[in-house]
Amino acid sequence: MRRLSSLAWRSLGARKLRSFLTMVGIGLGVAVLYVSLSAGAAMDAAVDKAAADEIGKADVRVLALEERGLSKATVDVIDRIAGVSVVAPALERRSYLSASLTQTPTATLPPPVTVLGIDPVREPMLHDLPLVSGRLLAATDGQSALITQTLASGERLGLGDTISLNGTVAAGPQDYKIVGIVRGDGPLPRAEGRLVFLPLDSAQTLFGTTSITRVDLRAGPGVSVDELVGQLDATIQTQPYLLSRTQDLADSLRAEMADFRGALLLVAAVVLFAGAFLIFNTLSMTVAERGREVGLLRAAGTTRSQVMSFVLLQALVLGVLGSVLGVVCGIGLAVLTLSWVRSSGALDLAAPVLSAGSIAMALLIGVGITLAASLEPAWRAGRIPPVEALRRGPNGAVAGAARLRWLVLVFGVLALAALAMWPRASAGSSTGSLATGSGSSMWGPLVVYGLLLSTVLLLPLILGPLLRVAGLPFRIFRNEERLARSSLARDRSRTALTAGALVVSLAMVVALGTAAQNVRKIGANWLAETIPGSELLTSIRPISTTDPIIGQLAAVPGIKSISPIGIFGAPYVYTTQSGGRSHKSVVRQEAAAIVGRDYLGDGRLTFVAGDRASALGALDASGSVIVPESLADAANIRVGDSVEFATSTAPSRLHVVGIVAHSIPAGAQEAILIGWSDALNQFGVSGADFYAVRFVPGQEALGRAALDSAATSYALQPNDLDRVTGTVGDALDRIFRLLDALALIAVLVAGLGMVNTLSMTVLERGREIGVLRATGMTSRQVWGMVVIEAGILGVVGAIIGALVGLAVGALLVLWSSGGFGLAFDPPWPSIGLAVCFGILVSITAAIYPAGLASRQSIVQALQHE
Amino acid sequence: MRDAVILEARNLTKRYRLGTRDVDALRGVSLQVRRGEFVALMGPSGSGKSTLLQLLGGLDRPTSGEVVLDGEVVSHLSDAEATRLRREKTGFVFQFFNLIPLLDVYENVALPYTIAGVDPRHGDAADRIREVLELVDLQGRERNRPDQLSAGEQQRVALARALVAKPAILLADEPTGNLDYATGGEILDELWHSCDALGQTIVLVTHDARAAAHADRVLVVGDGKIRDEIELGRRSTNRDAGPLIARLAQLGL
């Protein structure tokens, strides 16, 4: 041994299992952290790609806020703005390939295609369209089309083939010749690969319109984006529009994923926290165990700082090896996790990329937490007096009991790391919605985390009674139970930490389970509460309210009523007060056009303010609006107020006649409810997007069958309400199950901690066990004693974990549900399962140490010194 | 030079606090040890011998009084200074648990060098380690682990380690306490040899009059004080314990 530091290595090597388990514990924490980081990176990548695809080389996008789009006149106005160099208008619509309609007349509809009418000359100046074959559209092209590679292979189409598209023209489907194939899915994520490009003129003809849905702009040389935006604001007066910059777009996409990322980070923090307990407990027991050795070293002249660095070095070795192991596992885990999330369809993710940044971050945090957790044991080792070497008798709590203050330190390190990595909230984004308070998203997890920490800090105080309660199931083995309990009560901090890891991880499992249950419920309740019917007929294009379809459908046997619903973006004028001046800005607020009287009959729509009957009546009359509570709270709207919309006709004011607890979900918002006459006349809505269908009671089966065949011939998609909520619920379920699986890793880490702690207490109590054996305890009883010790720990961890988990779950529900979750309904069976799992893990963890204890030879135990 | 005082205790007291009860382990001890002298501390169990030895070696601090080791006031040093002093000027041999189980014989002996940051496998350090291993007759056992050695061999390793850095003073607390007479005798002979031939100053705590008979002078500790002092003188042969035992008997020990 050339240098003292190699004693640290040897000390690790002497207890291989312990070192290995500690390393694995750290590794698991880092692995989950890496998953969380790389999920974040994958989301960022997806967002950036989506934003880049959408906006391309444009600086600003002007988006029509009204269904009828921006008029030719508005586009001309934009064209004349001095600071603009390129103006690329486009029309985006959904349609069906008419060939596939006739192919399968009775089966469910094939997915729609998105048609993008583009200016053949200007569009390529702002958007790259990589082709795999053929050519781009030309200015002279009439009935020509580009399609994506995905659509081509899905529909077995090739260059030179003809596609037939359904439009709104009475003349029927129009034919287009495919002149080029665009690589992959094409630039529009929401088209899911089924994208057709037409010359703008042809597209406008097809859909019978002269308007466009968006204009992409590029600033001229020497003109900043801000100047351009200013000029646009000053110029476009007649039509409501939404300006977005690439950054805004990315921000709003990112905001949608923030919750998931936050949850992932929280789970990673909990696993790391459990890992930190493991490190702390292992090191501090190692220090206690080696107290006399340390005393000897001190007597021989080793300085305090040498002793401390000796402990820190051990921690560093464990931390580095564990973190490397964790990153390696994490890379594999990330691939599995992300493909699982992607397959759920709930989030649009890119494949995980190996980023040096994430790897470095995970390593850094892993090692940092290990060191933070080892500071206290190291400090305590330094305090061991040299006289310790001379002390006789059992090598008891020589180094003093572990102090839990350090936990605050580890908490701090983790919290800081989490803050550094927190998905950036896009509070100022113009596309952000009013109803989602973006401020709470970060504090929520921090509060949860603090709650978990304080539970662990409080554990030692209530340990006595807790142990007695937890011992009850093991009372049949009276002696063993007593001995096990007293052994646990000996070092309260240690026991608290060992159980604490279990508490924290089980709490997370239970909380996630509770939140998942709630979200599922909300999904089911939401639609049931806001849709006047049991079946939804969705259409890919708005169907005019005067269209004969409605009458024909209503005549189908078994159908009682048909209620049209149109979803559109309303240009909501939002007034903010800043610096004493009120400032008006326009945001997109999702709105739904409904027929008020269709809601009169049954109890759907819960009014929290306003009179139900008169409000619904007023809606049908016109000039009124019903506001969801979430928006009313956020924007401080009361019944009797009027809200302003920047519609093109004139700024129109609608009278608030009622506030409802929940409204129809649209986008990430709840829609405001507007009567059909206002929607058509003031907001330019061209028709209904779906119909809520109610069946004649007792004739559901008949009605449904008739509806299915009728709907298909009108290119309508019938959807059972249960199935709609089911699909949404399934996607969420997968996400929650993933989070749950990651949280279960924390339970495993807690189990590893238990193996370590129990093995060490067994070694520590070698003499004591020897005496017990010498006075007649069988090796079986010794075995039982250790297993019962673990059982008691498991029960303590499970009980407290379940309680804290319910509390955290309640908080999550409260934050996420917007009032739906107040009927708190935890999923008892799965909580029971989690509790059993926790106890099972504890008892399994005891098997090795129990064997160690029962195999110990009496003679050796007593001879020992 | 030989008569220079290397270690001095002035009116040492040590009070331990046991819960609410105070235990006065030392109640005013003064003593002087000259360079090259071999002093034995004897006395009944609990009389404060070990406590005194700990204070003399700077392992612990006195409640009052002071210890001067080789011109430095040990009892008032900071922890870091006391540590340095221990490393440079003292060597310890305890009754139990002298060795680090993870290290082999050579490494255990080399510990003082390793701690001081000196590579013990080369140069003077290596020579010195070989020398002390020879002195305690353990050459060839360098690669053995402590658990592969007998109790007597373990104590010899401990002795070698205590001597290796040529400390100003060697402090031993019942180093032969759990050894049989013959094995203990070998250790004591080695101790005596290092004192007589190499001029090593030694303070030895023992219960055994036959062990104490190796010393130049015996201090009898009782109830936290020095009760008596028996001058035996350096005797290279005939270290008969008879006269000492008779004298101790007179003192009622």
Ligand SMILES: Nc1ncnc2c1ncn2[C@@H]1O[C@H](COP(=O)(O)OP(=O)(O)OP(=O)(O)O)[C@@H](O)[C@H]1O
């Ligand atoms: N760390 C301690 N805390 C409290 N009391 C102590 C401590 N160490 C020693 N004592 C008490 O101080 C007194 C002297 O103890 P010491 O160990 O010095 O005696 P000793 O002469 O070495 O005894 P023995 O011959 O049995 O080794 C005893 O009463 C002992 O109980």
Ligand SMILES: [Mg+2]
């Ligand atoms: Mg003693």
